[in-house]
Each structure stands twice: as structure tokens, then as C-alpha cells.
Amino acid sequence: MKTPICEQLGIEVPIFAFTHCRDVVVEVSKAGGLGVLGAVGFTAEQLKEELDWIDAHIGDYKYAVDIVIPQKYEGMGESDPEQLLAQLEDMVPQEHRDFAERLLSDHGVPKMPDDGGPKGGLQGWTEATARPLLEEALKREQCVMIANALGTPPKDIIDEIHATGRLVGALCGKVKQALKHKEAGVDIIIAQGTEAGGHTGEVTSLVLWPQLIKAVAPTPVLAAGGIGSGEQIAAAMAMGAAGAWTGSIWLAVKEAAADPAEKQSYFDASSEDTVRSRSWTGKPGRMLRNEWTEAWERDDTPDPLPMPLQGMVTFDGVRRTKNYAGVGECQKVAFNPVGQIVGNISHEETSRAVMQRLLEEYVEAVERLNHLLPDI
Numbered sequence: 062m063k064t065p066i067c068e069q070l071g072i073e074v075p076i077f078a079f080t081h082c083r084d085v086v087v088e089v090s091k092a093g094g095l096g097v098l099g100a101v102g103f104t105a106e107q108l109k110e111e112l113d114w115i116d117a118h119i120g121d122y123k124y125a126v127d128i129v130i131p132q133k134y135e136g137m138g139e140s141d142p143e144q145l146l147a148q149l150e151d152m153v154p155q156e157h158r159d160f161a162e163r164l165l166s167d168h169g170v171p172k173m174p175d176d177g178g179p180k181g182g183l184q185g186w187t188e189a190t191a192r193p194l195l196e197e198a199l200k201r202e203q204c205v206m207i208a209n210a211l212g213t214p215p216k217d218i219i220d221e222i223h224a225t226g227r228l229v230g231a232l233c234g235k236v237k238q239a240l241k242h243k244e245a246g247v248d249i250i251i252a253q254g255t256e257a258g259g260h261t262g263e264v265t266s267l268v269l270w271p272q273l274i275k276a277v278a279p280t281p282v283l284a285a286g287g288i289g290s291g292e293q294i295a296a297a298m299a300m301g302a303a304g305a306w307t308g309s310i311w312l313a314v315k316e317a318a319a320d321p322a323e324k325q326s327y328f329d330a331s332s333e334d335t336v337r338s339r340s341w342t343g344k345p346g347r348m349l350r351n352e353w354t355e356a357w358e359r360d361d362t363p364d365p366l367p368m369p370l371q372g373m374v375t376f377d378g379v380r381r382t383k384n385y386a387g388v389g390e391c392q393k394v395a396f397n398p399v400g401q402i403v404g405n406i407s408h409e410e411t412s413r414a415v416m417q418r419l420l421e422e423y424v425e426a427v428e429r430l431n432h433l434l435p436d437i
């Protein structure tokens with residue numbers, strides 16, 4: 062399954078694992094793929110801690126860091142994070158904050174202790190707050206790639222990453238966005254179908270991947286959205302993908318730092334149990350459907366605000382539903398972003414076992430196809 066990007070990135074197989082858990086990053090990279098740490102939820106100080114840990118445990122293996130600089134968001138152009146926060150605070154109606162609080166308290170989700178944790182809720186969802194994360198990642202020798210979600214990274218950021226010898230990746234869900242990425246100098250384009258967990262568009266993987274691969278050739282494209290098996294990776298490679306970019310399948314692995322109650326929600330869910338909802342971040346993202354997502358849909362409740370304002374409303378809820386995942390009826394209002402492949406996730410496996418399974422299934426699928434060829 063080697064493709065040219067394996068050599069460029071110093072990896073064995075082009076299987077990319079997007080995750081918020083440092084242990085999963087290390088395990089996947091050690092198993093020959095590339096662990097990608099999603100940085101959006103960390104402050105620069107927290108990211109430093111996570112990357113210090115990865116650097117201390119990953120040996121000679123490589124990894125990537127993912128940031129989020131959206132194409133469009135409220136307050137764009139303000140580069141000072143504190144000014145931006147102050148400017149945006151006034152734009153959040155109290156009604157939204159009260160509604161979110163009511164949903165949490167009605168379901169018995171305890172409040173966070175005042176532990177000096179991050180405040181405000183902007184997280185890394187803006188250019189102003191993503192830049193410090195990027196600077197931290199660029200200090201790391203084994204971080205070989207920076208990926209960006211929700212838009213084409215600004216030109217100066219692409220230039221800065223390239224100047225350090227690293228590759229730039231960017232996600233997209235439409236051919237039009239992919240062409241913009243290519244024109245801006247993005248090295249690896251990640252084509253994400255609507256099945257995916259997290260922010261996602263409307264076109265399915267089966268339609269999007271080949272369209273996009275042809276449109277941006279010879280720029281390498283990673284297939285994302287709905288991948289949970291080696292057969293699916295073989296299908297993507299058959300369409301010309303340079304590798305597979307996965308996310309959901311790492312949410313409930315043994316090394317994932319999620320509460321058992323959150324993992325159980327994934328084990329219990331079928332592929333019909335996800336929904337694209339703006340209710341947590343303000344942009345459409347795929348997640349488990351529950352009383353929270355349904356409540357924000359109703360006509361008699363507030364409509365989700367644009368990014369990053371909705372994230373400022375729900376920031377406290379994200380922390381609380383992660384921290385107290387098993388308390389009260391928390392899972393009924395929890396933030397559980399995951400893709401449709403959740404229907405295949407039924408028990409805990411180690412990251413290494415998942416990698417092994419993907420490779421074995423890939424080989425079986427390729428052999429199956431080879432058997433269909435006539436003998437020459």
C-alpha cells in the first residue's frame with residue numbers, strides 16, 4: 062500500500078489517524094501509520110504538554126498536528142485573541158446561554174469546579190487562537206505535517222510551514238474547495254465525505270473521492286469519511302487515493318481517553334444514529350443524535366449561532382459532558398461527534414489491533430480483486 066507520500070512523510074503505510082488523544086497518536090505512528098493530534102481544543106500551554114509527552118514516547122516515529130482556521134467566522138480579521146473574545150462576548154445572547162444551561166442541569170450534568178481551566182470558549186476556532194498552536198507544533202522535529210480544517214490555510218501560514226520543510230494538508234468536502242487548496246499550495250488534500258464525524262459537507266465519499274482526485278491530480282488526495290475497514294481503504298486506493306484519513310474509529314479504542322459511558326454510546330449506536338447539526342460549534346458537524354441536538358432543532362428554541370459564537374455558548378457544556386459523561390442523563394445531551402461508521406464500532410480494540418486489522422482486510426480485498434482478473 063506504499064504511495065509516494067509515505068516516503069515524503071517517513072511512514073510505512075498511508076493510514077492517517079485523526080485523534081485528540083496523544084496515546085492514540087503514538088500507537089498509530091508506532092504501528093506504521095501517521096497519528097494526527099487534533100489541537101483545536103487545547104490552549105497553547107496544553108498543546109505544549111501533549112506534544113512534550115508525544116515527543117517523549119514516540120521514539121523515531123513521525124506525527125502530524127491538525128489546526129482549524131475556518132474560511133469564514135464572526136470576528137475575522139481581529140488578530141488579538143483577547144480583543145476578539147471581548148468583541149464577540151457581546152454578540153452572544155443570554156437566551157442561548159440560559160437554554161444550554163437548562164439542558165445540562167435538567168439532565169443532571171454537574172458544573173465544573175472552578176479549576177482555573179480555560180475560559181471564554183474561543184478555543185482554536187479562529188486564526189488568532191490557532192496561530193499559537195501552530196507555533197508550538199512547528200517547534201517539534203518529528204511533526205512532519207500540519208493539517209487545517211474548515212478552509213484553505215492563509216498564504217503566510219502555508220509559506221511558514223513550507224519554510225520549515227513540513228507538508229501542509231487541508232480537509233474539504235467539495236471539488237471547488239479542493240481546487241482552492243491546490244492553488245494555494247496545499248501539498249496533500251483530504252477529501253472528506255458527508256459520512257465523516259465532525260464538521261462535514263453533504264457529498265458522499267463514494268461520489269466525492271474520485272471527482273476530487275481527478276480534479277486536483279497530480280496533487281495527492283487522502284480519502285476520508287466512513288472508513289472503518291481495510292476493504293474501504295482498498296476501494297479508496299482503487300479510485301486513486303494516496304491514502305486513508307480516519308477519525309471515528311479511534312474514538313473508542315483502548316488508548317482513547319474517553320469515559321466508559323461515552324465509549325458505550327458509540328458501541329450502542331447504529332449508522333442511522335448520527336446527524337449533521339450546528340448545535341455545538343455553529344457549523345454543521347456529524348455527531349450522535351440525542352436530546353441536545355433535537356432540542357436546538359425545535360421551532361420554539363433558539364437557533365444555533367454562527368461559529369465561533371455557538372462554541373462560546375457550548376464550551377462549558379463540552380467540558381461538562383466529557384468530564385461527567387457517566388453522571389445522570391449526561392449521554393442524552395453529550396457532545397459526541399462521530400461518523401456513520403459508528404455502526405461498525407461495537408467493542409474496545411487496541412489501536413495496534415485496529416491497524417493490524419485494516420492492513421489484513423486491505424490485503425484480502427486486493428487479493429479478491431486480483432482473482433477477478435482473467436488469467437493471461
Ligand SMILES: Cc1cc2nc3c(=O)[nH]c(=O)nc-3n(C[C@H](O)[C@H](O)[C@H](O)COP(=O)(O)O)c2cc1C
Pocket residue numbers: 079099100101127128129208209210232253256257258259260285286287288306307308309310397398399400401402
Ligand atoms: C470527534 C471528532 C472530531 C473531529 N475534529 C476535527 C478537527 O478538529 N479538525 C479536523 O481537521 N478534523 C476533525 N474531524 C474530522 C476528522 O479529521 C476526519 O476527517 C473524519 O473523522 C473522517 O471521517 P470518519 O469519522 O468517518 O473516519 C473530527 C472527527 C471526529 C470524529
